[in-house]
Amino acid sequence: MDKLFIVSSPPHIHTRLNLKNAVWIVILCLIPSLIAGVVFFGFYALIIIFISIAVSVFSETIFEYLSKRKTTIQDGTAVLTGLLLGLSLPPNVPLWIPLIGACFSIIISKQIFGGTGFNLLNPALTGRAFLMLSFPQIMSVNFKYQAPETLSEIDAVTSATPLTLLKSPFYYKITEETLRKMSSFDFLKLLLFGHSGGSIGEACKILIIAGGIILLIFKVIDYRIIIGYILSFCLMSLMLPGRINPLFQLFTGGVLLAIFFMATDWVTSPVTKNGRWIFGIGCGFFTALFRLISHYPEGVTPAILLMNLFVPFFDKIAVIIRR
Amino acid sequence: MIFTWPIGLRLKKQKNLLELPIEVMPPVSFVFIHFQQHRGKPAIPLVKKGDAVKIGSKIGETGGEISSPVHSSVSGRVIDIKPHPHPFLREGLCCVIESDYSDTWEQRFIDSDYHSLSKEELLERIEKAGVVGLGGGGYPTAKKLLAGMKDRVNLLIINGCESEPNLAADYRVMIEYTASVVEGARILQKILNVPKMIFVLTRNYKMAEALLKKEGADVKILPDSYPVGSERVLIRKITKITLPADKLPIDVGIIVQNVSTCYAVFQAVKYNKPLIERVITISGDGINKPKNILVKIGTPLSAIIQYCEGLKDDLKKIIFGGLMTGIAQFSLDTPVIKTTSGIVFQSAVCEDEINDCVYCGKCIDVCPMGILPQMIYTFIKNNEFKNAIDYGLDDCIECGCCSYVCPSSIPLVHYFKYARLRNMHG
Ligand code: SF4
Ligand code: SF4
Numbered sequence: 001m002d003k004l005f006i007v008s009s010p011p012h013i014h015t016r017l018n019l020k021n022a023v024w025i026v027i028l029c030l031i032p033s034l035i036a037g038v039v040f041f042g043f044y045a046l047i048i049i050f051i052s053i054a055v056s057v058f059s060e061t062i063f064e065y066l067s068k069r070k071t072t073i074q075d076g077t078a079v080l081t082g083l084l085l086g087l088s089l090p091p092n093v094p095l096w097i098p099l100i101g102a103c104f105s106i107i108i109s110k111q112i113f114g115g116t117g118f119n120l121l122n123p124a125l126t127g128r129a130f131l132m133l134s135f136p137q138i139m140s141v142n143f144k145y146q147a148p149e150t151l152s153e154i155d156a157v158t159s160a161t162p163l164t165l166l167k168s169p170f171y172y173k174i175t176e177e178t179l180r181k182m183s184s185f186d187f188l189k190l191l192l193f194g195h196s197g198g199s200i201g202e203a204c205k206i207l208i209i210a211g212g213i214i215l216l217i218f219k220v221i222d223y224r225i226i227i228g229y230i231l232s233f234c235l236m237s238l239m240l241p242g243r244i245n246p247l248f249q250l251f252t253g254g255v256l257l258a259i260f261f262m263a264t265d266w267v268t269s270p271v272t273k274n275g276r277w278i279f280g281i282g283c284g285f286f287t288a289l290f291r292l293i294s295h296y297p298e299g300v301t302p303a304i305l306l307m308n309l310f311v312p313f314f315d316k317i318a319v320i321i322r323r
Numbered sequence: 324m325i326f327t328w329p330i331g332l333r334l335k336k337q338k339n340l341l342e343l344p345i346e347v348m349p350p351v352s353f354v355f356i357h358f359q360q361h362r363g364k365p366a367i368p369l370v371k372k373g374d375a376v377k378i379g380s381k382i383g384e385t386g387g388e389i390s391s392p393v394h395s396s397v398s399g400r401v402i403d404i405k406p407h408p409h410p411f412l413r414e415g416l417c418c419v420i421e422s423d424y425s426d427t428w429e430q431r432f433i434d435s436d437y438h439s440l441s442k443e444e445l446l447e448r449i450e451k452a453g454v455v456g457l458g459g460g461g462y463p464t465a466k467k468l469l470a471g472m473k474d475r476v477n478l479l480i481i482n483g484c485e486s487e488p489n490l491a492a493d494y495r496v497m498i499e500y501t502a503s504v505v506e507g508a509r510i511l512q513k514i515l516n517v518p519k520m521i522f523v524l525t526r527n528y529k530m531a532e533a534l535l536k537k538e539g540a541d542v543k544i545l546p547d548s549y550p551v552g553s554e555r556v557l558i559r560k561i562t563k564i565t566l567p568a569d570k571l572p573i574d575v576g577i578i579v580q581n582v583s584t585c586y587a588v589f590q591a592v593k594y595n596k597p598l599i600e601r602v603i604t605i606s607g608d609g610i611n612k613p614k615n616i617l618v619k620i621g622t623p624l625s626a627i628i629q630y631c632e633g634l635k636d637d638l639k640k641i642i643f644g645g646l647m648t649g650i651a652q653f654s655l656d657t658p659v660i661k662t663t664s665g666i667v668f669q670s671a672v673c674e675d676e677i678n679d680c681v682y683c684g685k686c687i688d689v690c691p692m693g694i695l696p697q698m699i700y701t702f703i704k705n706n707e708f709k710n711a712i713d714y715g716l717d718d719c720i721e722c723g724c725c726s727y728v729c730p731s732s733i734p735l736v737h738y739f740k741y742a743r744l745r746n747m748h749g
Pocket of ligand 1: 690693695696720722723724725735739
């Protein structure tokens, strides 16, 4: 018998959940949100996302070619970054916005640091933060909307997110009754099933939650970050001045998308279990805090980016706790 | 620590293995009996080329403090003593015996009155029969028992959990030889003089549970997850004691024995029969007829393949042991040794590309010992062996869970084995 056998070290079986499959599952879980966004905001939203993805993939290819690295397009991470960035953009930005954002995400935040696995910050969020800082007017959508007195107007397509209302100069004019209504059940239902978002991906919350749950079931993402995030975020919302209904907080802005798809990013979250609890809790804490004190209506992006920077520290803490 | 409690893997089992009855494999013309079939020093050859041997003749003498004798599994003539492919040493000194197909035994008797033997006499029989831990560890049973007689043992665990997805041999042994297994376990209990003995099974071994209970044994059921059959994990699941790397189960008054070992002990004590055959599971998608077979120690792989009606053409890998911890083989001449619990013939081999670590933390989530594979791996990669040990390398039981889940297909266990060798040899 002259047949040769493969000799390798154990184990001899391997999970099917390799990097490529995991990334594609995440992308699939985002597709419903994408469709909802396109349905609500029109074909233009699809173009924005398409540009974002295409530029991500393109810039990754070019960069890897120029720097003579092994190409990593097939693992799908560039597509995912582009998709997430596109989903977190407002639906009516000019088309050069996703272009710049995606370039920044891929090249500055990911490839410069060494490619997949080596980036410190979540690429999609970095791209978004860059856009928010550079083009605040465009990114925080238009304030076409003038009188936030009645709730029926909140879901106008061109409106800012309900969060902007809380933050806008009109905030202080909002009557007690409006606030009460804002936290009423009907309103939550509206937020959950209707489109309340200022960005494409936040069109339908229930789809985001469904996608997140599928990811949890497939064990692609870790429940510790999610539970830690949600709990601390709700708690903070209740405790901070304003005492906004935590559910209202949770269903507005990009929090859900960020909780399920961005904070749980493998590369930029801690590896240890206890580290993840700390990370999730920290994210929730700072999201609520930044919403209250920062200039931007959205607190998610800076909060997660800040926590990303502390990831090695959290892991260190977790290692020390263990002993 | 609450949050670091491990959950374990649920692996897909090969179907129907549990239903295949044990078949006795017919004698083969040549057997290859290794002198190193156990933990510790190899046995010292007692025979030379041309010697006639019978079934059960001792051909290798205990070679040191921790060692075990080996016996011929056929009657015939020694035709050579030479290095030969070994299941996990690559090559080892081996005695080649040509069988004359006769059924002549070296002294054999049935001692139904073994109950009246003293502990020392029982121990001596086990020692002489060359019984070793058949679960895969291969630690000489008599030595383990001797240590147990010196220290105080308060719990004897009989391990019937085969958490590897391709093994069913222990299950078949429990079902078909229930009485002998329980009797063997009672002998161990008597030697150790322990008040409490429990059988531990996984949840899917319903039938074995019923049969063992009928024999009056104490049975405990664990969830069917990998690696529950591993000694340290088993002990923690049952007693909630976490053993540090430098402690043996005996240090906390526990002894774990495998069910097949109990069967061998019973055979040794009652029939004075040395350990010359064992039940193994032949499985995988690369063999035509998966089987549970009772096979003579020393039977080469090629004969087993023939008995199982040949290989499939697309066979890629042959593994001795379990899919998660077994060793891939390079030669069809490799014989079965005492610690072989199964053989897998694999055609569908995972050939994922190895990428850089993506810091997903899955390896840390899944590690049953609660150590940090990802960090240890990074240290080993940078040649920082001391740090690797600080982070728990010694606690690793090489169960393979971390490599299994790693989305970048990093062979973590391979790194750990490498680091251990490096540490051992400076
Ligand atoms: S092989 Fe070692 S490090 Fe990996 S999961 Fe098993 S015990 Fe943990
Ligand atoms: S499972 Fe693999 S990729 Fe994930 S942290 Fe561990 S070593 Fe890195």
